[in-house]
Amino acid sequence: MRWTPRHLTSTVLGLAAAALFGGCLEDLPRPSLVDDVRILAVGNTPAEARPGDDVALSALVVDPLGRPRTLRWATCIVPEQGFGFFGGSSETSSSGGNGYGRDDPGSCFTLAAAGEPWARELGSGETATLDVPADLFDDDAALKVAYGLPDDVALPAELRTLFLGVAGVNLTVSLRVEVDGRTLEASKRVNVGLPSVLPDNPSNENPSAATFHLARKVDLVTPPATGTPPPDGSCFVDADDPLVLTRGTRYVLTPLNVPDPQPTYATLLSGSTTDMPFELVYREENWYFSWFSTLEGLDKDGSKASAAPVNTILVPDDAPDSGDLWVVVRDGRGGTAWCASHFTVEAP
Known part of the structure; x- marks a missing residue:
């Protein structure tokens, strides 16, 4: 069967509104100016992981006032939002602004609280470790959740090998930063795959x-x-x-x-x-x-x-x-x- 990725209607409408009311954007603060607490980036080492790896997580959280803060980490699998291509990971809701709202349905904290598969908290601290499940690819369950594939779809072995060696599965990492009674949230997707069968496709x-x-x-x-x-x-x-x-x-x-x-x-x-x-x-x-x-x-x-x-x-x-x-x-x-x-x- 053919699978067509879902698209973010709200994003399209948002871009259309920005184009229509572009004159109002001149009054918005520039994202390059840091005058309050911000999550500027979330990183992971290695950049690409394998099942069973321990991935070191870190974040660039800045606050001109130097206030005390608490960082909390969680992980989950959030279905891909349908950009039409698969390969590599991504980062959202960090460098452009102040992050998600706390109740965003894509937050790993929300999914972990609901008991969703592969969703769990990783603890608190300036850094954290994502221990990738060693059995992540023992079956196709994680891959189907990640890409919104129906449970009854059978993936041929050749396609499965190609898919996991090229696109992999993105484990989402959610970061919550609590400062002075406020909560900011950002997300980073950590790509997990198998060694590529292609000779000219090295790991990132x-x-x-x-x-x-x-x-x-x-x-x-x-x-x-x-x-x-x-x-x-x-x-x-x-x-x-x-x-x-x-x-x-x-x-x-x-x-x-x-x-x-x-x-x-x-x-x-x-x-x-x-x-x-x-x-x-x-x-x-x-x-x-x-x-x-x-x-x-x-x-x-x-x-x-x-x-x-x-x-x-x-x-x-x-x-x-x-x-x-x-x-x-x-x-x-x-x-x-x-x-x-x-x-x-x-x-x-």
């Missing part, structure tokens, strides 16, 4: 080599193409320590170590006939950069490696005496990394 890795070069725009510096990421997790190679920025000055932020060419990976597209329910298609990775700061002045909220990846920041004349900058890097298929730099601000 997090873009941990990503780092950045900082220079005053007026200096017309030509940045290097590569550099060694600072071991302390800060953003900039060869930067002064402590980092000092000057009011009224524009700085150029250049990504380094971008793979050229980017790796390719296999995905499965929904087929157009009952005889071929899926079609194998290769895609190219692309590093996506999400930029954040406690200062106004970033030129872009986001950029990507394949088109104008460089960003700039103009330090306001009335900037406070210190600030922070974060960059989250995603590869478009579930790999995530980030850096954080604190800086002081001085007069010209």
